[in-house]
Amino acid sequence: MIPRYSRPDMVALWSPETKFRIWFEIEAHACDAQAALGVIPKANAEAVWKARDATFDVARIDEIEAVTRHDVIAFLTHLAEIVGADAARFVHQGMTSSDVLDTTFNVQLMRASDILLAGIDRVLAALKTRAFEHKMTVRIGRSHGIHAEPTTMGLTFARFYAEMARGRQRLVNARAEIATGAISGAIGTFANIDPAVEEHVCAMMGLTREPISTQVIPRDRHAMFFATLGVIASSIENCATEIRHMQRTEVLEAEEFFSPGQKGSSAMPHKRNPVLTENLTGLARLVRSAVTPALENVALWHERDISHSSVERAIGPDATITLDFALHRLAGVVEKLVIYPETMMKNLNKFNGLIHSQRVLLALTQKGVSREDSYRLVQRNAMKVWEQGADFRAELKADPEVRAALSEAEIDEKFDLGYHTKHVDTIFARVFGAS
Numbered sequence: 001m002i003p004r005y006s007r008p009d010m011v012a013l014w015s016p017e018t019k020f021r022i023w024f025e026i027e028a029h030a031c032d033a034q035a036a037l038g039v040i041p042k043a044n045a046e047a048v049w050k051a052r053d054a055t056f057d058v059a060r061i062d063e064i065e066a067v068t069r070h071d072v073i074a075f076l077t078h079l080a081e082i083v084g085a086d087a088a089r090f091v092h093q094g095m096t097s098s099d100v101l102d103t104t105f106n107v108q109l110m111r112a113s114d115i116l117l118a119g120i121d122r123v124l125a126a127l128k129t130r131a132f133e134h135k136m137t138v139r140i141g142r143s144h145g146i147h148a149e150p151t152t153m154g155l156t157f158a159r160f161y162a163e164m165a166r167g168r169q170r171l172v173n174a175r176a177e178i179a180t181g182a183i184s185g186a187i188g189t190f191a192n193i194d195p196a197v198e199e200h201v202c203a204m205m206g207l208t209r210e211p212i213s214t215q216v217i218p219r220d221r222h223a224m225f226f227a228t229l230g231v232i233a234s235s236i237e238n239c240a241t242e243i244r245h246m247q248r249t250e251v252l253e254a255e256e257f258f259s260p261g262q263k264g265s266s267a268m269p270h271k272r273n274p275v276l277t278e279n280l281t282g283l284a285r286l287v288r289s290a291v292t293p294a295l296e297n298v299a300l301w302h303e304r305d306i307s308h309s310s311v312e313r314a315i316g317p318d319a320t321i322t323l324d325f326a327l328h329r330l331a332g333v334v335e336k337l338v339i340y341p342e343t344m345m346k347n348l349n350k351f352n353g354l355i356h357s358q359r360v361l362l363a364l365t366q367k368g369v370s371r372e373d374s375y376r377l378v379q380r381n382a383m384k385v386w387e388q389g390a391d392f393r394a395e396l397k398a399d400p401e402v403r404a405a406l407s408e409a410e411i412d413e414k415f416d417l418g419y420h421t422k423h424v425d426t427i428f429a430r431v432f433g434a435s
Helices: 008-013 016-036 042-053 058-068 071-083 097-133 153-178 195-204 220-247 275-288 291-296 309-336 341-348 354-366 371-388 392-398 408-413 417-421 424-432
Strands: 138-143 146-152
Touching: 008 097, 008 309, 016 042, 016 058, 016 071, 016 097, 016 195, 042 071, 058 071, 071 097, 097 153, 097 220, 097 309, 097 424, 138 153, 138 341, 138 417, 146 153, 146 341, 146 354, 146 417, 153 220, 153 424, 220 275, 220 291, 220 309, 275 309, 291 309, 354 371, 354 392, 371 392, 392 408
Parallel strands: none
Antiparallel strands: 138 146
């Protein structure tokens, strides 16, 4: 991923240095387990740990790989250069490359999950703060982009909070599903390595053992992991899209913080564009682009092929780095979002009470008017608001058929905004808990 959309901690997780360090730990722990079983001398296993404080030379490993055309063999050759040929004699005993590669990949995805969960927690905290801040800030709700009925800005934030909380739980589940390791040897039969080695390595690396592997860990686990990242990215876009709509000039109920000295356009000095949320929309597309390849990686030939390998070398870093950046960008947008309650009220009142049509409709039916006639009466007056700019309440009061069922006071009561916010506390308790 390009530096522009990257954060250091996640980038470091996918660096060659980190990868080789994990490879070393897997090999060294495997040696310890082999020594405990009496398969290799204890002294040899202990000698491997001499590389614990070593800095693996990435350039040297690349140099060896240019000859061997095999990344794991290149690493093992370099490890032997560090600890000595005799000490390295039993490294990788009974193992196959995928034991190292797949277990490492899952360790990286597990650690990436922890970084992503921290990012989600920041987003959740920001959404919760703004939800309670604007719990009763009334704004118009829209369906199909058209004024519908009143809601509150707090409820808008609360629904994004609930959605992101579901995403968090999905990632917790995906992390658990991906946190497996396999040290089962060629074809996964443990013919040349005791299953106890796998148990030990997985325990030391914070993993559980894969119940049954072939020569690779089953890729349905990875498909679910990347699908989960895709859903979280879509939730980010959902929130970002709402903010973009709110920042439209014709709406302007909220806008991204515009910092001193910031420029919105190279041509038009007046512009204040929703660049961060537009960027989030694009980043979400990038994360989702990893989902289909991950699904297609599930089907491999027989006990293994490497059609998944090139895909995962790309989507592993790219999807996690991009989502990590997007989460923190969204959190920053929400934390500093500028909100305009006065504009919200102005927009709500733009169509002269039209948004209260359902209450009048229901009141008429409760007075004995058929639903068909009630709808006809209300719509007849509503169209005058759309087409002539009339006042909805005044038109209702002047309509003899409406007045035959409803008094002026009863009509006035249907225009009370408080009616629409009476259950906000109930919804908040459902989302955030009773406290």
